[in-house]
Amino acid sequence: MSVYLHGLSTALPPHCLSQSEVQDRAALIFGDTYPQFDRLSKTFETAGIDKRYSVVPIDWFSQDHGWADRSAAFLTGAKAMFIDAAERALTDAGWTGADVDTVVTVTSTGIATPSLEAQVFSEMGFRDDIMRVPVFGLGCAGGVSGLSTAQAIAAGKPGSKVLLVVVEACSVSFRSDRLQKADIIATVLFGDGAAAACLSTAPKATGNVITLSTGHQQMWPDTLDIMGWDVDETGFGVVFDRSIPSFVSQEFAAATRGALTAANLNHADIDRYVCHPGGAKVVDAIEDALHLQQGALNAERETLRAAGNMSAPTVMFVMKSVLEEKKTGQMMACALGPGFTASFLPFHVSAEAA
Incomplete structure (x- = not known):
């Protein structure tokens, strides 16, 4: 469906x-x-x-x-x-x-x-x-x-x-x-x-057709201390380990391959990765891990520049920016979060019929 x-x-x-x-x-x-x-x-x-x-x-x-x-x-x-x-x-x-x-x-x-x-x-x-x-x-x-x-x-x-x-x-x-x-x-x-x-599930009447496929997640064992909250009498205290960029460099490509396989896709099928920009170093690490051309994730960098890392909604800011650029084709949204978890969602954008 x-x-x-x-x-x-x-x-x-x-x-x-x-x-x-x-x-x-x-x-x-x-x-x-x-x-x-x-x-x-x-x-x-x-x-x-x-x-x-x-x-x-x-x-x-x-x-x-x-x-x-x-x-x-x-x-x-x-x-x-x-x-x-x-x-x-x-x-x-x-x-x-x-x-x-x-x-x-x-x-x-x-x-x-x-x-x-x-x-x-x-x-x-x-x-x-x-x-x-x-x-x-x-x-x-x-x-x-x-x-x-x-x-x-x-x-x-x-x-x-x-x-x-x-x-x-x-x-x-x-x-x-x-x-x-x-x-x-x-x-x-x-x-x-x-x-x-x-x-x-009802098709859109007008505009580009954006079809969302089934999402995919990968969780790594023994990584609870990479990202999350400590909780004490005063409130939440951020857990944000310095290893995140290097972890992305080492692990993200394999996780992405798993998500692509689950969606019956391969790397060559993806016209645009739409990524959560956790920080400037993380964006660099994603480009490197996925062998993307330097600057391929500039919408991510611009979102980070204009509004910082807003946690969960940030990737949707990037997605909106990419769609407003009239990009079409097969895309893959991706983000990393506490768990430590990689989350993926394939989506396809078809241009409005003439």
């Missing part, structure tokens, strides 16, 4: 933070307490990021925060981004909230119970019989894994309409108390954002 993409959107929170502004604020916070900060601060300039967006203003980061106010900031910001992204995707698809049969919500940067799609139920105009599928903990792989989950649900319920919303507010997990290198690198890289997609 073919599943088609009917709408795709992105959304950003209101506070735009330039990389230089973040670097200056980080120097005020870390400079006198973290001996290695001067050395690590150079990564602000080499990270390939010009700006990112936050659900909270920059002064928020100079104050102490615990679970209660972090959760409040997450809930306020994530709800606003959910509504913004979802409404844009629905408009793109020509749907309304009442048309949606299933909503899949992906996040890893905050906890809400009832989950986010219930929190915005009235504003979105969802029906009272909507199926809710909240997914937590996929991290940077959440965009591709979320698309795969939504694709499987749509394929399993032919004719139904599935809305995927991926929301991350990485900023509210900022930590100045742990004084770990990972916290500095997180400050360099991460921002907030959301994306949404509308899927159905």
Whole structure:
């Protein structure tokens, strides 16, 4: 059963933070307490990021925060981004909230119970019989894994309409108390954002035909300490190991071959890999691992430059950018996340018939 993409959107929170502004604020916070900060601060300039967006203003980061106010900031910001992204995707698809049969919500940067799609139920105009599928903990792989989950649900319920919303507010997990290198690198890289997609087995009436195939994942044993969260009394603490670029160089090609084989494809069939840009070094490592021409992933670099690493939704920003360039052919979305996991989704773009 073919599943088609009917709408795709992105959304950003209101506070735009330039990389230089973040670097200056980080120097005020870390400079006198973290001996290695001067050395690590150079990564602000080499990270390939010009700006990112936050659900909270920059002064928020100079104050102490615990679970209660972090959760409040997450809930306020994530709800606003959910509504913004979802409404844009629905408009793109020509749907309304009442048309949606299933909503899949992906996040890893905050906890809400009832989950986010219930929190915005009235504003979105969802029906009272909507199926809710909240997914937590996929991290940077959440965009591709979320698309795969939504694709499987749509394929399993032919004719139904599935809305995927991926929301991350990485900023509210900022930590100045742990004084770990990972916290500095997180400050360099991460921002907030959301994306949404509308899927159905009913073909699109107009525009390019975007067909989503079955997703694929690979998980490596004994890699739990590469990426994720530590959880303590203050909140989430990022786990972000320096080995990620080298791990990509060593393991990603074989994982990609496995995903291609599962989809009855090979490397020569792929017109465009659409990748999560975890960082500038990770993008370089993916190009190298897949033997891509240098610069082949420039949409990934531009997304990183314009909005930072937003975790799960970032790959959907890249996907939107690639589709807006009118690229066609066989593509493969891919991302790496906690687990340690590689997530893949083949999709095909056919030009609108003349």
